[in-house]
Amino acid sequence: MNVFWGGEVQEGNPFCSQKGFPSWSASSSPGSPPSIAVHTLTASDEAVRVCRELGGVLYAPDRFASEVGAEGFGSFVEHVARVWGAYRGHVFFAACGAVVRAIAPLVRDKATDPAVVVADPAGRFVVSVLSGHLGGANELARVVAAVTGGQAVITTATDAVGAPAAEVLAARCGLGVENRAALARVNAVLAEGGTVPVFDPDNRWVIEESGLARFFEWVSDPGVIEAGRPHIVVDVREMGNVAGRLVLRPKVLAVGVGCRRGTSGEEIAAAVRGVLAERGFAAACVGVLASVEVKRDEAGIAWAARECGVGVRYFSARALDAVDVPSPSRTVKLRVGTASVCEAAAMLAAGTNRLVVNKRVVGPVTVAVAMAG
Template sequence: MTAAILAFTRRGATLGKKLAEALDASLHVPARFAAEVGAEAYDSLEGWTARMWGEKDALIFVGACGIAVRAIAPHVKDKFTDPAVVSVDEAGRFVVPLLSGHVGGANELALRVAALTGGQAAISTATDVNGLFAVDVWARKRDMAITDRTLAKEVSAALLEGKSVGFASDFGHPCPQGLTVSPAELGVWVTWKTGNGPFARTLRLVPKGLILGIGCRRGTPRAAIEEAVSAALAGYEPAAVERVATIDLKQNEPGLLAFCAAHDLPLSVYSAAELAAVEGDFTPSDFVKGITGVDNVCERAAVLAGGAILVPKQAKNGVTAAVAGRKIV
């Protein structure tokens, strides 16, 4: 978590410096005494907040809560995208998570800050106050995407009302305390799949773990790759994809690079010799071997990147795509 700390006074800067060192965060103070306390200077509270909002995972204000609230008000969107925001008084007595307590991690950050200052974290989220399972926290800790925000809220509401919420996992996760493996109308399903879930109303939590193996002709546009990948992923949640793998001959293909950039996916590349050495039963092609030196690119690359084939080679518009999945623990 990247964090920035803002202090308004010299006393606040003293506490801010302590927090910055412990949390590996940057400290920002008014320009008039920045050099004196060894911190970064800011000229405008509004400008600083706007800049940090897009750069940092967490903002910590050392001072009055009201100042922090007014500063962040124009930028607040929703708990799934807003950074964690925490306010702590200059004495370090009270630490208040103001925004993104669960998904953004503000509650946990507030507890860390309170431990450092010897103060009290004022956590007010209902599931925490009542000691209940928090689906957004559970998912965030395991790097799982929440596919339906409305259902996520319904899960929390049902638990607060004392209703049963089911749980199922394709990967063998133990049932979290507070949920049930018995039949339920509303439930949580940890999966890579789309389609009908095990409950009448199913909230999917999607862990990263799918690997796209891709091969393509020279000059293949991004649109063709998008179409081929969409077909290969039929029945699977796109949010589960964690990387793309291919042969090193394609590492500078503009269309492939554009596809990876658009979806924020890293690209792993391997030589023909590395791909040929992968053991397994793959779909061979003499044509591909004649061009690349190996009989299959997409399946072999996906396996070499750490997966087991789930969707074998699919060919479409000059693109071959395969889907592999790594082990989820």
């Protein structure tokens, strides 16, 4: 987790091409590394088939690896430790106990651990073992079971009773989870068949699945929610730390940045943080930084973008100069060929013609903010 930006960087960024949890239903695109490792301790035909269908990498003991077209390994425990972080999902055709012992020293956090699924050699039972929701192991188990003709075994509380899991729905809506500590309380209510209040002023909590909306009740003001009752807030604004409040962040803010040559990343980051805080916006909602093409080699801008886990979009001076902005500058026009850098870049990156924060000058840095729809 990035401490400076105050929220975990998750998938679901509207400034990227994909959102939600990883899809396990198709093989990797040409040229991209496989996202799934399939490990088998026996010469399992089902392991070979699953690996082929999902476009993964097959691993097997050295003694028969060549027979099944797999990459070989000696010690199973050492092999798992070596490849653990290289894949988003691991499918094991092995005994559950052996797998649990192998992965136990490697497990760190549900937000970062890869998905782990374990199946018997014939693929009759496919068990979601680790990172069922956030890592997508529940869905991976279902996909593997569909290939083998077996039964997916899902033991997470909400799935067991047919209730939604808040983090799964959040990812589908492109929302980042800011305080995972509240997830357990919200999901406990859902697992018991209860309803969870939702404050969502911009209508970003969209429930498309039939029958799931009944688990939520939308409120116009979080102040009307009974104290201590688990609830969800979906907002770009900073919210108070309230017991039971799960805060979900849409990464919809495009921050336009201009700076003097050689400005440090720390100065740029501090300027962005200060402007957002001044206007009450959560830094966790930043989806992209944006600037003018001639700033592409500015190390400070790249550093600030890495700090918030987002990319930088650079626009040509010509494209920026065509944008109608509140605060054009003749001086900037003479220097870089456009009357606006930060305001125009923010609006272009967000795909909007208005700003939520007009240009602010903070020392050697200029900052403007736009919000994607």
